Amino acid sequence: MSEYRLPTIKEIAKRLNVSVSTVSRALRDHPSIGLVTTMRVQNVAKELGYEVNRSAIHFKERKTYSIGVIIPNLSEPFFSSALTGIEDAVEANNYNVIIGQSLESFEREKRIVENMKDHRVDGILVSLTKETSSYEHFESLKKYNIPVVFFDRIPSKKDINYVACNLVSGMLQAITKLVSLGHTRIGLINGPAKLAATLQRLEIYYKCLKAHNLQLDHEIIVSTSLSKADNRRAMSHLLDIAEPPTAAIVFNDYVLLDCIATVKSRGLVINKDMSFVSFANLPIWEYMDSVPLASIEQFAYQQSSMATDFLFQLIKYAGNPTGAEAPLLQHIIDSEMIEYGRPEGQ
Amino acid sequence: MSEYRLPTIKEIAKRLNVSVSTVSRALRDHPSIGLVTTMRVQNVAKELGYEVNRSAIHFKERKTYSIGVIIPNLSEPFFSSALTGIEDAVEANNYNVIIGQSLESFEREKRIVENMKDHRVDGILVSLTKETSSYEHFESLKKYNIPVVFFDRIPSKKDINYVACNLVSGMLQAITKLVSLGHTRIGLINGPAKLAATLQRLEIYYKCLKAHNLQLDHEIIVSTSLSKADNRRAMSHLLDIAEPPTAAIVFNDYVLLDCIATVKSRGLVINKDMSFVSFANLPIWEYMDSVPLASIEQFAYQQSSMATDFLFQLIKYAGNPTGAEAPLLQHIIDSEMIEYGRPEGQ
DNA sequence: GTACGCTACGCAACCGTTTGCGTGCAACGA
DNA sequence: TCGTTGCACGCAAACGGTTGCGTAGCGTAC
Numbered sequence: 039m040s041e042y043r044l045p046t047i048k049e050i051a052k053r054l055n056v057s058v059s060t061v062s063r064a065l066r067d068h069p070s071i072g073l074v075t076t077m078r079v080q081n082v083a084k085e086l087g088y089e090v091n092r093s094a095i096h097f098k099e100r101k102t103y104s105i106g107v108i109i110p111n112l113s114e115p116f117f118s119s120a121l122t123g124i125e126d127a128v129e130a131n132n133y134n135v136i137i138g139q140s141l142e143s144f145e146r147e148k149r150i151v152e153n154m155k156d157h158r159v160d161g162i163l164v165s166l167t168k169e170t171s172s173y174e175h176f177e178s179l180k181k182y183n184i185p186v187v188f189f190d191r192i193p194s195k196k197d198i199n200y201v202a203c204n205l206v207s208g209m210l211q212a213i214t215k216l217v218s219l220g221h222t223r224i225g226l227i228n229g230p231a232k233l234a235a236t237l238q239r240l241e242i243y244y245k246c247l248k249a250h251n252l253q254l255d256h257e258i259i260v261s262t263s264l265s266k267a268d269n270r271r272a273m274s275h276l277l278d279i280a281e282p283p284t285a286a287i288v289f290n291d292y293v294l295l296d297c298i299a300t301v302k303s304r305g306l307v308i309n310k311d312m313s314f315v316s317f318a319n320l321p322i323w324e325y326m327d328s329v330p331l332a333s334i335e336q337f338a339y340q341q342s343s344m345a346t347d348f349l350f351q352l353i354k355y356a357g358n359p360t361g362a363e364a365p366l367l368q369h370i371i372d373s374e375m376i377e378y379g380r381p382e383g384q
Numbered sequence: 385m386s387e388y389r390l391p392t393i394k395e396i397a398k399r400l401n402v403s404v405s406t407v408s409r410a411l412r413d414h415p416s417i418g419l420v421t422t423m424r425v426q427n428v429a430k431e432l433g434y435e436v437n438r439s440a441i442h443f444k445e446r447k448t449y450s451i452g453v454i455i456p457n458l459s460e461p462f463f464s465s466a467l468t469g470i471e472d473a474v475e476a477n478n479y480n481v482i483i484g485q486s487l488e489s490f491e492r493e494k495r496i497v498e499n500m501k502d503h504r505v506d507g508i509l510v511s512l513t514k515e516t517s518s519y520e521h522f523e524s525l526k527k528y529n530i531p532v533v534f535f536d537r538i539p540s541k542k543d544i545n546y547v548a549c550n551l552v553s554g555m556l557q558a559i560t561k562l563v564s565l566g567h568t569r570i571g572l573i574n575g576p577a578k579l580a581a582t583l584q585r586l587e588i589y590y591k592c593l594k595a596h597n598l599q600l601d602h603e604i605i606v607s608t609s610l611s612k613a614d615n616r617r618a619m620s621h622l623l624d625i626a627e628p629p630t631a632a633i634v635f636n637d638y639v640l641l642d643c644i645a646t647v648k649s650r651g652l653v654i655n656k657d658m659s660f661v662s663f664a665n666l667p668i669w670e671y672m673d674s675v676p677l678a679s680i681e682q683f684a685y686q687q688s689s690m691a692t693d694f695l696f697q698l699i700k701y702a703g704n705p706t707g708a709e710a711p712l713l714q715h716i717i718d719s720e721m722i723e724y725g726r727p728e729g730q
Numbered sequence: 731g732t733a734c735g736c737t738a739c740g741c742a743a744c745c746g747t748t749t750g751c752g753t754g755c756a757a758c759g760a
Numbered sequence: 761t762c763g764t765t766g767c768a769c770g771c772a773a774a775c776g777g778t779t780g781c782g783t784a785g786c787g788t789a790c
Contacts (some may be wrong), residue, residue: 044528046776057740062778072738093504094776097443098745104482104503112464118500127483134503136450137483139471157450157480158439182390263725266705321459327673392746403770418768440746444775528744 045086053082065090071326104134105349106154106162110142110191114292115321117165120189120342124163127346133160144169151175155182160356161349163342166191168233185352185364189345190336194234199352199367201345205317206242208373209287212315213246215332215375216285221313225258225283227269227277227293230354236261236289239317258283262293277304277312285313291320291333298328319376323358328377329378336373344369391432399428411436417665450480450693452500452508456488456537461667465513466535466688470509473692479506492516497521503527506702507695509688514579514610531698531710535691536682540580545698545713547691551663552588554680555633555718558661559592561678561721562631567659571604571629573618573639582607583633585663589633604629608639623650623658630676631659636683637666637679644674665722675724682719690715 047065064071064079065088067174071079082088096102106274107124108118108245108348121137122291128135136159138150147167152160152175161184164176173193176186188200216224226243229236240259245257247254262272273296276282294316308314325331348367354363393411402421410417410425411434430436431483442448453470455463467483474481482505484496493513500508507530510522519539522532534546562570572589575582586605593600599638603625606619608618619642622628634640640662647658654660660676669675694713701710 048776058777059741059779060739062776063739070738075738087501091443091504091776093439093443093446093448094745095778097437097775098777100745102439112458112467113461115459118458118464121483122485122487125483132484132499134499135484136480137467137471138481139468141468153478153480156435156438158437195762228424271655275711322668394746404747405749406769406772408746408767412748416768421768437746440775441748443745444747446775 044091045088046091050079050082050086050088051072051201053086054078072120088201100158101160102158103132104136104157104159105346106136106138106150106157106159108138108140108147108150108154108162109166109167110167112137112139112141116190116318116336116338120165120338122347123339123342126200127343127350131350140167142167142169148175151179155179155184160180160254161185161187161353163345164188164283166193168230170233170328183356185349185356187345187352187367189341190338192234197366201341201369201371203336203341204370204371205238205334205336205373206245208336208375209239209242209315210246211375212287212332212334213226213250215377216313216315217250217252219313219331221285222252223255223258223281223283223285224252225260225286227272227286227288227297228259228261229274229289229293230261230263239287239289252383259288264289264293266296269293270300273297277301277306282312284311285315285331288314288316288330291316291318291323294330302328304316315375323378332375332377334373334374337371341371344371386641390437391434392437393434396425396428396432396434399432400424411413446504447506448504450482450503450505451692451699452482452496452505453483454484454486454493454496454500454508454510456486456511456513458483458485462536462664462682462684466511466684469651469688470692473689473696477696486513488515489511494521497525499526501530504528505530507531507533507565507699509691509695510534512539514576529702531695531702533691533695533713535687535699536684538580543712545694547687547694547715547717549687550681551584551680551682551719552591552715554663554682554721555585555588555661556592556595557721558633558680558688559596561723562659562661563596563598565659565677567631568598569601569604569629569631570598570629571622571632572606573615573622573632573643574605574607574636575635575639576607576609578643585633585635604632608635610639611633612642615639616646619643619646623647623652628658631661631677634660634662634676637662637664637669637676637683640676648674661721669724678721678723680719681722683717690717699709 047058047061051061060071060075061079064076065083067076105128106122106276109121112118112121125135136154138154140147140150144167147170164186179186186199188198190202192200192202213224228239258276260272260275262268276286288297294314297314298308301308306312308328309331315332316330317334317336319333319335351367352364393407395403397407406417407425410422411429412523413422451474452469455467458464458467471481482500486493486496490513501613510532519541525532532545534544536548538548557571559570573583582678604622606618606621608614622632634643640660643660644654647654652658654674655677661678662676663680663682665679697713698710
């Protein structure tokens with residue numbers, strides 16, 4: 039509680055008997071201020087421990103030098119590593135990161151957007167909740183001139199800025215591997231229809247089967263709401279059909295954890311009776327006894343740091359009041375298969 | 385890009401031919417403004433889509449209505465759940481959360497503190513890095529009147545605000561359970577000496593052994609730097625001594641994952657040849673084949689939300705320029721043992 | 731001697747809101 | 761009729777810094 043008020047530009051001015059404008063300019067090495075004056079000002083500033091009051095600048099410049107990040111759930115390694123990507127990319131620009139976890143709740147997502155809008159963040163990065171299917175809350179941000187970049191979980195719209203991950207590349211590698219191991223009946227345990235990722239995975243699945251001339255059988259395509267119970271139900275369903283698949287593509291590693299438990303509870307052996315390929319690349323597999331043959335890495339860090347770069351481009355654009363519309367920034371990163379499995383036991 | 389400028393209080397005033405002060409008061413239902421005027425102002429405000437410019441208020445009030453959170457690593461469930469606790473507690477106060485991951489780097493921690501100071505956050509919540517053993521960077525915040533509350537990983541100092549977790553309660557439960565299962569030689573795989581938690585665990589270990597009249601044997605106390613290799617080394621060391629322990633307390637679940645792998649690689653059976661008790665309560669255990677007998681829950685959410693409450697108390701205190709020194713806010717939460725294990729196989 | 735240009739600095743407005751204090755006006759009591 | 765009171769509102773300063781423009785003083789060229 040020692041110093042209640044920080045020194046201001048005014049006090050420096052008073053001390054030196056110059057005007058505040060001179061001090062302001064001297065501190066920023068403005069050429070129209072003489073060298074002697076500049077030095078004297080800077081010395082006194084240092085002596086007093088002067089620091090600019092950013093709030094004043096924010097106020098005047100109508101910027102807060104902070105960006106909002108809306109993410110479903112930081113307890114998922116994918117997102118926490120995405121956040122690290124954002125932090126690293128933001129640091130260079132001297133910005134702050136305001137965080138909001140939507141916790142997969144659409145309502146919460148809306149509230150967070152509202153709050154960030156109130157706080158006048160300079161831009162927002164978003165990965166959507168599983169529930170989100172309308173995007174008005176983001177569109178209203180245009181009025182406030184707050185740019186938005188989506189990453190990974192992006193809206194099914196065209197006129198947006200985004201960075202996403204192309205799963206085809208990784209999936210093709212994975213199916214090629216499965217085929218090379220002799221699998222011909224490869225199932226799909228997909229996510230909820232709401233998610234863009236679900237449709238995407240389905241399309242990719244079709245594409246990859248076709249690429250390998252494998253028979254398409256709708257019986258071995260199931261979907262889950264991603265709840266624990268439903269994951270198990272989906273897996274059980276696959277095992278119960280007359281001619282079960284010998285391998286399955288699974289929506290993500292979390293679903294897979296449940297699938298593995300289900301398979302094992304039936305006394306079946308992972309990677310022998312049933313092989314898996316999953317998405318997400320959880321760091322825990324190296325500790326697990328039962329692992330997928332492979333997981334498809336979606337590069338959270340790279341996605342989010344590129345999205346952050348996009349956002350800063352848009353922020354610069356928004357700053358220039360050239361009437362010109364900002365360009366759409368869109369990019370798709372290739373996924374990659376990461377091998378884990380030890381096929382056929384051991 | 386449609387509306388470049390948001391409507392201000394001035395425009396409302398102009399529209400109604402009243403002064404800005406009247407508008408300002410009317411918007412906040414000030415009693416000295418007539419009912420009619422108040423209504424007219426509020427109507428026009430709604431019509432224009434007026435919203436207060438918080439930057440102006442922040443500037444005037446010298447507050448940013450945001451708090452900083454410095455956390456080692458959000459990829460640890462403990463910390464991501466702590467962050468959720470903070471978000472929930474903050475929401476009620478209409479504050480924002482500015483996040484900074486120190487990634488266990490002391491230098492990074494200092495940089496983050498510096499940045500948050502520049503941004504004039506109203507307060508800071510911290511959980512220290514493993515490296516942090518000097519605290520000047522936090523003490524300098526006093527000059528700026530920015531209160532700090534530590535949680536979980538707290539400095540070894542007396543004059544600080546903190547919330548921490550008392551491990552004695554949980555540990556006592558765990559050792560009682562081990563003893564009831566017949567264990568008498570219980571080892572300790574501890575963390576690096578730098579961490580306060582390490583010393584704490586050691587003291588608790590002593591205390592609990594004594595409480596059960598167990599013999600203290602320094603040979604079965606080892607420590608690890610928390611690196612994967614060192615975790616395995618530590619575990620191997622325990623197994624290699626003449627009379628190995630039949631159970632061990634392990635610093636945390638991450639270390640335990642490595643210990644389990646080490647034990648199994650020797651063909652030994654978890655919870656039969658070697659039983660474990662650990663800290664942290666990772667959500668993954670339910671998917672694992674080999675689990676500790678019990679894990680000691682440290683209540684990240686509760687710790688962090690209480691720390692947040694503390695912080696808001698201090699912020700209020702800092703706002704009142706009563707010369708009075710703020711009180712020290714300190715609290716310790718009891719840990720609890722969570723049982724997982726199925727002793728003696730299955 | 732006048733006109734001009736350059737250097738080095740000051741003046742004042744501005745960003746949007748809050749708030750202490752002042753004041754005109756009407757009602758009221760004496 | 762005059763003084764008092766209270767209501768409803770306006771004035772202006774303040775928060776800290778930036779910036780367009782104005783200008784004093786000086787040197788220089790004609």
